Amino acid sequence: MDTLLISNRIYLNSEQKHGFISGGILISHKDGKVSRIFSSLLAVDVYLLHNEAEVHNFGDLVLMPGLIDSHVHINEPGRTEWEGFHTATKAAAAGGFTTICDMPLNSIPPTTTLANLHTKITAARGKIFTDVAFWGGVVPGNASELKKMIHAGVVGFKCFLCPSGVDEFQHVEEDDLHQALKVMEGTGSVLAFHAEMECAESPSHGHNPKKYATFLHSRPDQMEADAIELVSTLSQQYNVPCHIVHLSAARALPSIRAARRNGAKLTVETCHHYLSITAEDIPDARTEYKCCPPIRGKTNQEQLWQAIRNGDIDMVVSDHSPSTPDMKLLTSGKHRGDFLKAWGGISSVQFGLPLFWTNCRRYGLDIADLVRLLCTEPARMCGLDNVKGRLEVGYDGDVCVWDPADTFTVTQDVIEFRNKTSPYVDQKLRGVVHASFVRGYCVYRRTEKFGAPVGDILLKRPNRPGSKTLIIN
Template identity: 45%
Template sequence: MPPTPLSETALIRSRRVVLPDGERPADVLVRDGKIERIAAHGSLPADDRQVTDLGDTALLPGLVDTHVHVNEPGRTEWEGFATATRAAAAGGVTTIVDMPLNSVPPTTTLAGLEAKRKTAEGQAWVDLGFWGGAVPDNLADLEPLHRAGVFGFKSFLAPSGVDEFPHLEAAGLEAALAEQARLGALAIIHAEDPAVLAAAPQQPGVHYRDFLASRPADAETAAVARLLDTARRTGARVHVLHVSSAAVLPLLRQARAEGVKVTAETCPHYLTLAAEQVPDGDTTFKCCPPIRDEANRDALWEALAAGEFIAVVSDHSPSTPDLKLLPEHGGSGDFAAAWGGIASLQLGLPAVWTEARRRGHTLADVVGWMSAGPARLVGLAGRKGAIAVGHDADLVAFDPDGAFAVHAAELHHRNPVTPYAGRTLTGAVRTTWLRGRVVDPAGEPFGVQLTRPRTPSEELQ
């Protein structure tokens, strides 16, 4: 069992506390791991409490990252619960939800889920939950997984890159969404169309422009259109993962206007990086769907500001350096052959804040995108994602002016590979609290495993 949360009361005060109704000076009183009271700055007496005065360092709610590939068990050399959750805590992330691949076994059966839970026990520096997977031939597994507390089901509409997690064809998607609608489950979808990808030019080599041409925006729009048509027929609640192309936004707007239950997310790398910046052979930038051009990035920011994305999440998808084929590790730098995935779990908050501040956004905006929104997506908004009375005291001391250069070898995730290496980012995490306790990456882990909140009807069963 994890250690008991902080038992005595503690007082944290800052002149920049980001609350649901905006940023202001405040005192935050914590008792037994929960936020007990929020009061005017300096109004609560110290008494015998532990007092932390942050001055002008901002106090944020812990981030919620609902798109993390931990990869354990089975591919622990790529990542693992200990390394991933230490990286999360160092980046101000206090809750993650683990993707059902690239672990072996994948989380497509109860046995796969139990293997994950058993492996993660005692290894988590932050709280964590699990997604299930909807793949061909596991329709009968969805209800048991749903009852066991997964937060929803991920599917691919194009090959996933690993054989043990195949994609859904049209009939399989229809059946999976119909079953998830019956269960009241959330379907989260990697939306690229295999026919469009197959028709695109496939030119191997070190030039990023050739890789970008091989994953065109049309692949996203075709897949999202098919997904939305299926959601209309089945009544399923669907969520489009890692939107890289702004061309899908009109489809999402129209579907919402018609009453389709659809949300979408984007990722720090799509908001902060651009195709024009990618050096030849630097496959740390490879991901699917790909990082697109600067004009597309601007359009994503406009949509984010307009509230069209519920969340900004990492899609932390690391691998070993050899799979990236990096030239500095003796690889070819071939974008077509390299493993696709961005390792950024520890850097999402400063990366997004660096660009957000440049564009005139506030810390409250970033908290909405990276904490409150993801918590709402997975049904944890009553417990996570805000500095509010009754919520878990998941908190982050964040210096919004603290600049630092990214050195990949100093990051906590298992393999020192990231496209942010060498960049200077603004915004430094100084302290992370999980349920009222300071998270120490060198100390003992005390994260707990979370399950999907049960609906009132389920509680009566």
């Protein structure tokens, strides 16, 4: 049967309608696409008089497009003890996310060649609760692999302008970037930058490595500002969309604005941890708060929120970068709580919606902004916006069902990602996800937990007229 989702509060962001309706969304069982939108409950009742469907009536809960997290480190194969496809996509589904994009590093092998991409796809098959797309990586010496990966379906490429933290994914120099950008011109593929340069992490003599201020001092915002100045310059020299991942330093925003005024195709993301935590909040030796770039002070955070309101920041993502507790130096040992030695990464793929919603309301942002920043714009940047990111006829029937008014406390027993280390444990958040549907199939329901792992692998065809995103199992 087709699937019919009913609610008094359906948020549409189609070409024809932006806003709430009371009615229903019909999703075809043949292809998982939205086939009809009923703009009234009466129209739903009339349809059901003459047709059968699998009906889910959610009353006053909000239905909106399934969310998209374009920045997730899944780490399988090779480092599956950090995270894997099964647990990462379960966590995403429990958070209302129906599509995630896997970053090319921290798995072994990294996604830097066509063969390695095929290894990734093989590892994901049969394990995923959400749809998964893949980033490729730009590293020194792999320019000849880029077009192969573009034709195989990566959503884009990521590079580091400083050491990545893993030996198998080397950072690039400016010459490497020119080679890559020349190859990518005209393909429609995006190049994403970890924008930090001159990564000298050693603090001044005598500074205590268990104090967060020591770590923050070791990665000043000038590192981001310098790197983003380079990215801004490059983005004006080539016909290649460029993207800045996990912006933390507000002082880099003027360079971004200037590049855009000059016609650069430049998009920017920030992360939930930069918007919900400040340096002043972080206790000493609590290395679950460590990430790179680092979480900065309250004044900087306020400027990031203002940049979101002004449209300078296009999207908000998790940068879910998990590891084991011993790598975060949270277990016993002489280096326990050492910010300079601990792995840098925050796990939060499950909690993006409530983290953003809890904080965004005081800045005058609403559900329309949430959908734009956590769904529509990530889909557009990754080239998935012809199948994902909207509740509209012909789009995938991906739906998030949630209660914007309800609250919950993050506890380890509700965390679905593999390692339960997170700075958000014990925090009370607003916005409770009740269900997630992927192409009309219920992959998560709060009262019943999870369905089968029916997620698909998303492979993007190269940029040519009339091309569509290719979906394979």
